[in-house]
Amino acid sequence: MTADTWTTIAAVAAVLIAAVALFYSRRSTQAAVDQAKIQRQASADAAQPAVWADVRGDDVTGILLVLAVGNSGPAIATRARITIDPPLPSIPELRKRAEDAQRRLAAGITLPPGRIITWPLGQGFNLLKGDGPQKHTFTISAEGPDGPLPQRTFTLDLADWRGALPRPSGSPAVLRPSRN
Numbered sequence: 001m002t003a004d005t006w007t008t009i010a011a012v013a014a015v016l017i018a019a020v021a022l023f024y025s026r027r028s029t030q031a032a033v034d035q036a037k038i039q040r041q042a043s044a045d046a047a048q049p050a051v052w053a054d055v056r057g058d059d060v061t062g063i064l065l066v067l068a069v070g071n072s073g074p075a076i077a078t079r080a081r082i083t084i085d086p087p088l089p090s091i092p093e094l095r096k097r098a099e100d101a102q103r104r105l106a107a108g109i110t111l112p113p114g115r116i117i118t119w120p121l122g123q124g125f126n127l128l129k130g131d132g133p134q135k136h137t138f139t140i141s142a143e144g145p146d147g148p149l150p151q152r153t154f155t156l157d158l159a160d161w162r163g164a165l166p167r168p169s170g171s172p173a174v175l176r177p178s179r180n
Contacts, residue, residue, distance in 0.1 A: 047074060047144075048149060049076065049142060049149065051111060052072060053138050054156070065158075067121060069109075070116035073144070077110065077143065077144060080142040081108045082105040084106075085139075087136075090120075090121045091122030094121060127158065134158035135155050137153060137155050138156060
């Protein structure tokens, strides 16, 4: 082999090595760009309101079931709408309050950060009579500082409460994770 042949082989090898390096460099750069997008989105999402709704045991009595709505996020939620289909049951003495609450929530409310609002529905033993499911579909929509939040829908079956012993959240029977 001549010196020119070795030079040509070395040049071809250098070009191949450069091409492979360029390929992996572009992949690495694209991965970094994708990661930056994910981090920006996570940061934006963390600054949005987190609107939720639930049926819970009352913290004071431990006997009443309440409709609870809140905002666990760091920003104000405006036009927070929560529809419940079919409407939640209530005892006769609280029916107007429960109906008014569900109507108000369907029309939309404002929820500052950390706000939790509850409306009594009645004693669990009066609301959870009979057999079979008691399913209610919750649909939650709201707006945050950056515009509308994605709508969420879930089904809550009150029958899951049957036989449960509600406890106020301050009760020693409630286990909480360590905050170390």
